[in-house]
Amino acid sequence: MVKSGNKKRSGSLAASPSHLMHRVLQLALDIYSEETGADGLTQRQFAVLEAVSQKSGLTQTDLVRATGIDRSTLADLVSRMTTKGLLDRERSTMDARAKAVRLSEAGQAALDGARPKVEAADKRILALLPKGKRDGFLGLLAELASEADAAPDKAKAEARTIKKTQRxxxxxxxxxxxxEKPVKAPKAEKPAKAAKPKKAKALEPA
Incomplete structure (x- = not known):
């Protein structure tokens, strides 16, 4: 059972955003697991099903953007969810080389059953904060999520800029x-040879 408290932390970790966010993530996942149960959808499975329910026929690239799950993890996740019968895969109508996913009947049923439990988990998490801070908290999370979504494109743009600068x-x-190559001095012209004086012809006697 997750217990909340207002214990003040001290030391360098108390000022570390990465550490504090990790602790908060652990708390959120614990609450999520308690509400959904051991046999329920994992948080990532729920995110994938929810994203696919919003727009059927998403490709793996679309799902990466929609959920924020990295490509390799998502590929394995979709494969396992397809094996379990939660998703159906088919050839994408937009790109013949890509596979699109759709909710199966079992996937829709699992999503419908999970939604109330996930909502309960979200309410429990927000209830740990004073009412006046909840909207601000959600706003900050949304801003950080937007930065995370934009990070890959920013990284590509920076890489292109670096390559261009190097070129x-x-x-x-x-x-x-x-x-810096030394300029070759022009060859000096050879002095013109002096014309030899012509020998005077000897006069023949008359």
């Missing part, structure tokens, strides 16, 4: 090296 630096370096 321009190499070009500039080559240009400098070409400019």
């Amino acid at each position: 321009e630096a190499k070009k500039a370096e080559k240009a400098m090296k070409k400019g």
